[in-house]
Amino acid sequence: MSHRTQPNYELQGAAADGAADVAVVTLSNPPVNGLGLALRRQIHAAVTAAQADDQVRAIVLIGSDKAFSGGADIRELGTPAQLTEPLLRDVLAAVENSAKPVVAAISGVCLGGGLELALACQHRVALATAQLGLPEVKLGLIPGSGGTQRLPRLLPLAQAADLVLSGRSVSALSLAGTALLDQVVDGAQADRAALLAAAVAFAQQLPAGGSPRTRDRALLGSDADLADARAGVAKQKLLDAPRAALQALEGALSGDFDAGLQRERELFLALQAGPQSRALRHLFQAERLAAKVADLPGDTPTRAVRRVGVVGAGTMGTGIALNFIAIGLPVVLVEAKDEALQRGLATLKKHDEDGLKKGRFTAEQVAQRATLVTASTDYAAFADCDLVIEAVFEDMAVKHSVFRQLDAVCKPGAILASNTSTLDVGEIAAVTARPADVVGLHFFSPAHIMKLLEIVRVKTPVPTAPxxxxxxxxxxxxxxKKPVVSGVCDGFIGNRMLAGYFAQANQAVLEGAEPTAVDRAIEGFGLAMGPLRMNDLAGIDIGWASRRRRSAQQGRDVTLLADRIAETGRFGQKTGSGWYRYEAGNRTPQPEPQTEAVIAAYRQAKGVTARAVGAEEVVERCIYALVAEGARILDEGIAQRASDIDVVYTAGYGFPAWRGGPMAYAQEVGWAKVVARMGDFAAQAQAVGDVHAAAFWTPSPWLQQQAAA
Structure with a gap:
């Protein structure tokens, strides 16, 4: 093989006369070869130069080990760089209209605009492990450079629609044999070098006169093939992007490629300017920013974690354990009593057996996972663990007992973590001789599924070690997981804010709304479950116990209407009655006459005359309560930034991602409008002498600054 350096590309391969004749264009924009303006210019210039080079017979585009291209640089969306030529569609046109065949050599990820670039090439060769997809719908967008038009000319329409509408990625191996990939490079020695060699060899065999363009291929399907796609979109009635994606795919049915391309672009630009895409792009950036801590240098050393201990084999403990089993780390599971320990082991076994039945695991994987678990009723089993997480009853005395025992048996340097959802981690750490090694790791149930992890750091009196x-x-x-660092306070970020949200749902019922109306309003806003249905699911008694504790600590009554229901012994689904009634074996909520009587009695005791409370007011009360408390959390330094709060609520509490989180939603509405509405609620509370409610609705300094700006 010979090499000759040219501007923007390198010649490889040997023609009959021994000269190199394949132009290899390497995409280089770490870490994922995002198609920003600089890279677009480089690709366009290289392809143009190769066209004019008489020695070149074919062109190969290749990325890095990790990425052919991860797609457009979303930081450019809405900026001048997005509209500076060459646009991505200009690059794709240059590639697709090349008189010399262009081969995409795909390794790593090939997503979004990266896959659109590959689709515009006349041929594609991929490593079997490469991941291909069009994830734009996850950012409230659709492919904007021909993805909805070219993909169904290379894959059956139904399959193409599934990829566009789901946003998921698939392996190149799963696409072998389709028109999308001409060759899949597999085997133990398959790496970028092998891919490049295969792509160059493939390119040399192509006719010198060029190859058929993707745009000129016939669509692989008909209108009937979109039936499943239409049914799926109908279930996502609150989301704009799936509906627009379906319209773009339907535009391909006419067979007029240019018209379909124009329609796709119009839909893309409309979505880009809309609130849902703004919200989802905000979250995309927020999740990456949340892992950066202002006073924690990027080069801070970490401790090796090779063995993990879990205290408690209940639902939360086994869920936490599954996270580490999934990545192949040995787990030591300890329970006080053998009976509880055996139940926990049975839970782990059932999880793996279910995974085997559903094809998520092989029999060999199930057997291997079982070897990773050590069970004991003796804390001494934690002696060799690098990280131990307690997941026991939410009681400070119980936590103290656990941490004293851990402190006695764990090796120096081991990290001791509490899964507490509300308690003071500093007070827990104080009973150990190693308070700097203690941290809060608040998982959300089910712990092996929910993505949020609140990491609670102590600042005083002994800070958590960097x-x-x-x-x-x-x-x-x-x-x-999606980590968010929180300071210490009652409930940290998420549960502290949840208290106000839930209190306002109770207040809406007190003032006249039916429980069903409150839940419908919040579900109409986009949450999967309203606050009162969620309260029944989680157990009304849990919040009741928490408010009794807070009443004692604060020296004032923080009782809610829900507590009056709990006092009658109705705790929700587990007792068959709560805010709603539940038939045996059926979780569908039904009206509960006994609760209606409790509500009526509570209104009478409070001297409240029921009034009409509309859905808009319910949403404002509940969502603005989150904003009000979130602002105070920022004032106090509990959260680093407003976007961290948005990550907490979308990743852990079911807040609709397409609204961006409570703080992003407030910004979308307008901070001044939110503050003005809070003033209305404060005035209403003041009028009936509820000074605590009036204080709650008084905007914090941070919130006042946002409104003023």
Whole structure:
């Protein structure tokens, strides 16, 4: 093989006369070869130069080991760079209309605009492990450079529609044999070098006169093939992007490629300017920013975590354990009593057996996972663990007992973590001789599924060690969580805010709304479940116990209407009655006459005359309550930034991602409008002498600054 350096590309391969004749264009824009303006210019210039080079017979585009291209640089959306030529569609046109065949050599990820670039090439060769997809719908967008038009000319329409509407990626191996890939490079030695060699060899065999363009291929399907896609879109009635994606795919049915391309572009630009895409792009950036801690240098060393301990084999403990089993780390599971320990082991076994039945695991994987678990009723089993997480009853005395025992048996340097959802981690740490090694790791149930992980750091009197915090963030990354660092306060970020949200749902019922109307309003806003249905699911008694504790601590009554229901012994689904009634074996909520009587009695005791409370007011009360408390959390330094709060609520509490989170939603509405509405609620509370409610609705300094700006 000979080499000759040319501007923007390198010649490889040997023609009959021994000269190199394949122009290899390497995409280089770490870390994922985002198609920003600089890279677009480089690709366009290289392809143009190769066209004019008489020695070139074919062109190969190749990326790095990690990425052919991860797609457009979303930071450019809405900026002048997005509209500076060459646009991505200009690059794709140059590639597609090349008189010399262009081969995409695909390794790593090939997503979004990266896949659109590959689709515009006349041929594609990929490593079997490469991941291909069009994830734009996850950012409230659709492919904007021909993805909805070219993909169904290379894959059956139904399959193409599934990829566009789901936003998921698939392996190149799963696409072998389709028109999308001409060759799949597989085997133990398959790497970027092998891919490049295969692509160059493939390119040399192509006719010198060029190859058929993707745009000229016939569509692989008909209108009937979109039936499943239409049914799926109908279920996502609140989302704009799936509906627009379907319209773009329907535009391909006419067979007029240019008209379909124009329609796709119009839909893309409309979505880009809309609130849902703004919200989803905000979250995309927020999730990456949340893992960066202002006073934690990027080069802070981390501690090795090779063995993990879990205290408690209940639902939360086993869920936490599954996270580490999934990445192949040995787990030591300890329970006080053998009976509880055996139940936990049975839970783990059932999880794996279900995974085997559903094809998520092989029999060999199930057997291997079982070997990773060590069970004991003796804390001494934690002696060799690098990280131990307690998941026991939410009681400070119980936590103290656990941490004293851990402190006695765990090796120096081991990190001791609490899964507490509300308690003071500093007070827990204080009973150990190693308070700097203690951190909060608040998982959300089910712990092996929910993505949020609140990492609670102590600042006083003994701060959490920087390397402990850095290790917690690294562990979160390894187990696929979205970490958010929180300071210490009652409930941290998420549960502290939830208290006000739930109190306002109760207040709406007190003032006259039916429980069903409150839940419908919040579900209409986009949450999967309203606050009162969720209260029944989680158990009304849990919040009741928490408010009794807070009443004692604060020296004032913080009782809610829900507590009056709990006092009658109705705790929700587990007792068959709560805010709603539930038939045996059926979780569908039904009206509960006994609760209606409790509501009526509570209104009478409070001297409240029921009034009409509309859905808009319910949403404002509940969502603005989140904003009000979130602002105070920022004032106090509990959260680093407003976007961290948005990550907490979208990743852990079901807040609709397409609204961006409570703080992003407030910004979309307008801070001044939100503050003005809060003033209305404060005035209403003041009028009936409820000074605490009036204080709650008084905007914090941070919120006042946003409104003023």
């Amino acid at each position: 390397e402990v915090l850095a290790t917690a963030l690294e562990v979160a990354r390894q187990i696929g």
